[in-house]
Amino acid sequence: MPAKDIRQLFEISVLEKSPGVSREERPHHFELLYIQQGSGTHIVNGNSYTYEKGKLFFLTPEDKHLFKIEHLTRFVHIRFSEVSFFKLHAEAGELDYCDWMKKIGYVFHNYHAKAGCLFRDPDDEILGLALMEGIIREHINKEIGSLAIIRQSVSILINLIARNIIRTESDEKLESDSQSPVMKIIAYLQQHIYRPELLKMQAIADNFHFSVNYLGEYFKTRTGESVQEYVINYKLKLVDTRLVYSNMLLKEIAEEMNFTDESHLSRIFKKYRGTTPGQYRKMHHKL
Template identity: 25%
Template sequence: MKRYIQHEYLRISHFTGTEWQHPVHNHNHFELIFVHEGAGNHCISNMQIPFEGKAIFILGPSDAHHFELHAPTTFTFLKFTNTYLGDPHWNQTLEHLLQAGRQQRLTLPATAATKTDQLIRLIVQEWKENHQENSPTIRYLMQGLLSMVQTFIPSTLDNLGTKHQQKITSLIDYIHDNIHLADQLQTEQLAAQFDLSKHYLGVYFKEQTGVTLRDYITKYKLHLIENKLLHSGLSLKEISHEFGFSDTSHFNKFFRKHHQVSPSVFRAKAKNR
């Protein structure tokens, strides 16, 4: 199965389609999908959910899905990692919405659907104007969106989700939460944390994500470093220390290996664009 890997905290897309262009796939991130208008079926992990008009879906990293479109359909996809929302309270809110979606109880009354449509269009407009994954405005709007949707969901839901799905999601969450701590991401530590043998850990991760464990950690760390270089005033020494490099020489070597330029040159080029 195809697995889409996203290292950005947030990515937003808004489009209209008459035919679904993607194979059945899952992700390493969460997705909130809003249908503004259209009709078809959303096939999620062996469930087929029909929709017509406005509809909302929330997917976790292990949820395999695709759409079958019966009419031109306008979508907004809000794709974000587990660390994007910040406070653990929002991760609990998200888990509640995921459980509702898996039980096909994630439905909105007409007035709520209209409000959700308007709020999501505002988020899209902010994204088009700034295109910054770290935008505080978009983060607050996203939190407001989740809070509003949650008010229309039953407070008591069955606890669904297989141990298999939960383990790979927890493993990815753990990597995101500990990306600044190299010792916590060693094979032995990860294997012990998730009750896997150190020899099977890499095989398991590749089977579930389609990429190697080391490659995933490296690319995620690299993306966060790029963000710091582009959007913070931290010195190279401070960034190097934050990500656990023993000195700036090792930091420079790591960055140059993947970008063929030093961090300082990368930052300077970005400022001159």
């Protein structure tokens, strides 16, 4: 049975399923899916991945997936509510909250790792799976302090996943990509999206030892858009997520994303999305 903690930060459920083929589903929320026991095949967006005990998957509302279960499987789901993404002030200081937001945003918009292979570092994988087992234990036992322990464990787990996705992007993907310099620039822009002083052309050019003119020409030639356009589009992706999966006020979103004010954000949003933030939120709100 699923269970939400009293702050409705996330929902945890432990389910056992017998051998067979499950029906295809699309998650309603972002979720971590852990295989505590069993084996079979996980099909995500038409791609097949073998699963076994200890596998950890990350699923988004854009994914379609099903299972071909070979041996009795125990699935553990951690589904995140909109509150958990954007209102995690409980048990956390403001700096911790901001760090959580940056990491969770990076995971959402940069999840290129192969499904089930979230961890690049073996030691991180050991820690991540230990955290999952601890979360399950606290969820089942429901002892004094369990909610705080679960919340902190999930926060650490998300940070581990973000770190390993960054490693995957900056190592495997960039090394194998013939256009790795532009991918490095993109990774830089995404990682520093909350620091406008580091997104200035001179700052970027200095970091990559380019001239400002060469940086602009190089990036536009390889991506089809200017650096400024890329930054705006990436910011708007983050705004999209906050509008759909949070109750943040537009003023709060504008401040977080370093727009001058909510009117400035509304004008930019209308220009690129063809609708106002309020209308976008109404269209995409989950029923």
